[in-house]
Amino acid sequence: MAGSEDQKFSLQEVLDTFKLCLSENKEVYLEQYVAGWRGLVKFLNSLGSVFGFISKDAVSKIQILVNYMNGENASHYATVQSMVKYELDNNLVDVNKKGSHPESGCRTLLRLHRALRWLELFLDRLRTSTEDSKTSALCAEAYNESLAQHHPWMIRKAAGMAFLVLPGRQTFFEVMNVGPPEQVVAKLGEALPLISEVYQITEDLYAQHNMLDLP
Numbered sequence: 001m002a003g004s005e006d007q008k009f010s011l012q013e014v015l016d017t018f019k020l021c022l023s024e025n026k027e028v029y030l031e032q033y034v035a036g037w038r039g040l041v042k043f044l045n046s047l048g049s050v051f052g053f054i055s056k057d058a059v060s061k062i063q064i065l066v067n068y069m070n071g072e073n074a075s076h077y078a079t080v081q082s083m084v085k086y087e088l089d090n091n092l093v094d095v096n097k098k099g100s101h102p103e104s105g106c107r108t109l110l111r112l113h114r115a116l117r118w119l120e121l122f123l124d125r126l127r128t129s130t131e132d133s134k135t136s137a138l139c140a141e142a143y144n145e146s147l148a149q150h151h152p153w154m155i156r157k158a159a160g161m162a163f164l165v166l167p168g169r170q171t172f173f174e175v176m177n178v179g180p181p182e183q184v185v186a187k188l189g190e191a192l193p194l195i196s197e198v199y200q201i202t203e204d205l206y207a208q209h210n211m212l213d214l215p
């Protein structure tokens with residue numbers, strides 16, 4: 001798995017995985033969810049080693065979920081809904097404070113879920129940005145509105161420094177491998193509703209089970 005993060009990023013590929021994320025009855029397939037994140041990590045890796053600490057954290061969370069998906073209880077880790085039910089029914093989630101299940105699927109996925117909100121906000125800003133927009137500012141705004149609220153000061157500082165070396169909008173669009181800027185904008189417009197729907201379904205599920213603040 002780790003090696004696949006080094007390959008070339010394609011926005012279309014990420015879009016395809018998020019398209020495949022939802023079942024007919026709107027359950028979120030874990031395999032596709034994780035595949036979407038793997039694709040995004042490829043992009044992050046292509047931005048350079050400054051982003052290594054972020055990539056490392058994302059990869060370790062992906063790996064925790066992959067281990068459950070391939071483990072002895074794999075059948076319970078087909079969708080986010082089945083994972084939540086299984087872990088809650090079997091008291092496998094540290095609901096109030098870290099205890100015997102510090103790496104439950106539920107708390108691990110929650111971290112990626114919060115990052116998905118950042119992604120949604122960031123992509124929307126990119127989509128509506130102009131040629132002279134600064135990606136670092138767009139990224140920082142999206143981060144401050146979402147993930148930052150869950151991160152301690154040190155992480156916020158480190159993330160803020162990393163954002164400063166983000167490439168400009170033009171380079172960013174090129175790395176997406178979609179085509180000219182108009183096509184990137186169109187593709188982002190296609191991707192956003194899918195990402196939003198996956199985010200909202202997960203958010204509602206976690207809210208319903210009072211799990212939005214898992215330690």
Ligand SMILES: CCCCCCCC/C=C\CCCCCCCC(=O)N[C@@H](COP(=O)(O)O)[C@H](O)/C=C/CCCCCCCCCCCCC
Nearest residue numbers: 011040041043044053054057058111112115118139155159
């Ligand atoms: C379509 C292409 C354009 C966008 C491509 C974006 C690619 C982004 C790829 C990955 C995003 C990283 C996801 C980070 C997950 C962070 C999860 C988290 O919150 N972890 C913290 C809490 O975990 P526990 O300690 O409770 O286990 C952990 O402390 C975090 C450590 C690392 C710092 C995370 C900073 C996140 C910044 C997100 C912005 C990424 C900037 C990418 C720039 C394109």
